[in-house]
Amino acid sequence: MENSTVKEKTLYTNWENELEENYQETVSVRRYLHQHPEASFEETETAAFIVEQLKSYGITDVQENVGNGYGIVAKIGGTHSGPTIAFRADFDALRIQEENTVDYKSRNPGVMHACGHDSHTATLLSVAKVLANHKEDLHGSIVLLHQNAEEVLPGGAKSMVEAGAMEGVDYVFGQHVQSSVPAGKVAYVNGHAMAAADFFEIHIQGKGGHGAYPQDTIDSVIIVTKIVEALQTLVSRAINPLHPAVVTVSTIQAGGEANNIIADTAIIRGTVRTYQEEARDTIQREMEVMANSVASMYHGTCELVYTRGYDAVYNHPKETNRFVEVMKEKFGEEEVIEREPTMGGEDFGYFLKVTPGTFFNVGGGNPELEATYPHHHPRFNIDETAMIKAGKAFLAIAEDYLTIK
Template sequence: MPVLPVIAESTEELNEIFKDLHAHPEIGFQERRTAAVVTQKLRDYGVDEVHTEIAETGVVGLIKGKYDGDRRIGLRADMDALPIHEETNLSYASTHPGVMHACGHDSHTTMLLGAAKHLAATRDFAGTAVLIFQPAEEGLGGARGMLKAGLFDRFPCDEIYGMHNSPNGQPGTVSICKGAAMAGASFFDIVVKGKGSHAAMPHQSRDPLMIASALVGSLQSVVSRNVAPLDTCVLSVTQLHAGSAYNVVPDTAELAGTIRYFKDEVIALVEQRMQELCDGFAKAYGVEIRLDLRNVFDVLVNDAALSDAYLEAAADVVGAENVTDNIAPATGSEDFSDMLKVVPGAYCRVGHTGTTGLHNPSFFLDPDVLPVGASIMARVVERRLST
């Protein structure tokens, strides 16, 4: 597999960086150690400018090509980990109990560092490469934070590219879904405020746990009976919290979950029906029900032409037979979508030998994917800023 020479020569270093980041995971907006590692490496590689503390822990590096050019290509990697206790038994497993790189953001950061080393060493392009190391992708608003901090005002980009590892057991494969590729997502919290009582006298209560349980079932009818069958939507209630004793009917019950969607009209319909159900249950049972809905991810939309350009760059590394745009949209979400709303670009997936799914305590990322991803990132800059 023809990874780029500078990156190939740096494979051992990339593995060391990856294992170090994996052993020291940090939750969103707390990636201070990670940002410090990134900052030092960029400076070691001779990156022209390194800017830190963007949206608290974000880092941006600028590399100017050796040829004149005004165009600027952005490359983005996320840095944060998840609140998951690692169960891999790897020699470089997390040293922070309850925190793990279970989504492979440590690999994405390492790949972008590998691309940075190559681009800074060769500079075989006309224009500027903008390297964006983003905090807090996992539902905490890192992309929106960087945008609010003036990311593209300070570091304008003509195009931008992102990447994610794919534990599909197919190393050396690269895929892109053109158009709407990943779902938008809203998170919700529902508080049912009832009336508690002794468990032996439930008739004196307005049992919020029973009401919340019934509401869970009715919420599932929103997708099955209100959303058109050919429109994709996923509504998942993922939390139910109530009570603290065997013999007490509690005062309150709390629900939480997510909605995934691909069309604005679908999420508007779902939110309306959820509010109507909460209002209806509140009236029917004589309780107070409060619904809090908030958009966390927009729909990720890949530009068709730039998707082709990304796959062409990937083909230089893995071969044309190993790239495809024939994949279905994913109902998972990704806040790179917020950047793509401002700057056109594309987001690809790079396969590796791991087969345990993302966000799993046993997730394993094959380090052999590191030079592959790094080379693809560097190659798209060279292609898009060719002389």
């Protein structure tokens, strides 16, 4: 047992050292991707670059165009039998004009890696390179999920799952760099980590007319105000108070032609965020009943267009607890922090619906490098040393699940 433990520590140390030796290459990969961003469902060159890198590491089991876009599934088969774990990195960019002045800023006008997906990809490639060199040490296999189109519905994750990307996978892990977390810290959530993200539009039909003769009209603006007011009771009166939920009206569109015209139509737009499917179903159902009832009360009509976005991200407790123990063992308790769940959305939840695992964050914030801007900001950037910590986290997971204890 003692010899096994010594070998285990040496094994991880070798992997870790190799990862650190490749750091400048990882930075170069990240900066190349940052310079050449591609928006969701348009990531042809990015996907080709990833495949080229994987094959250069000697990884031959590579599937392209998996799912509804340019998803990639690659496999590193260990020499020995054992479980199969999957690591995921998304690689799409956002339609944002970059305002950073770095020499590796985006060369694609109006498109930018403003959420860190370039670093996710570079990190996973660096991990793949190390593990591909040590297949003889692996008691099991690793599946690399390079996912397209995380930023735009319907996303790439669900279609990759439907295409069979998770077949034979026993555990799945993903990470997201976080500019609000100090560089190098590993952050986790046990249980619900991110919300299901849905969107709605309510189209109201009234009867327009002259502002001086309201008795001859059906005022769509009045109907809008009453529906918006009624929607505020959805969470407080229709949802279990122990189940977090958000209903936000973000846009109201009505009238605008002149001061003396009563608008015949109006539109309400907004978003719904929930963790539990029961709350999600209830809000959609009750929103339709409520909107139609209010519109009818004022002699108008309405139509609800409700779009279901990504499912919630639920981190499995057993795997999350195991992950936290490993991270504390490798990096020290002070480097591992528990964060609060958020109501933001992310399609990694589709992988977790079919296979146990966890989704964690690695801090990329550093005021000295001006790496403090929020995600999706035109000046978003990260402390690139975060990629070392993220890579080491993946290697620690691989060691924990795929080596003999």
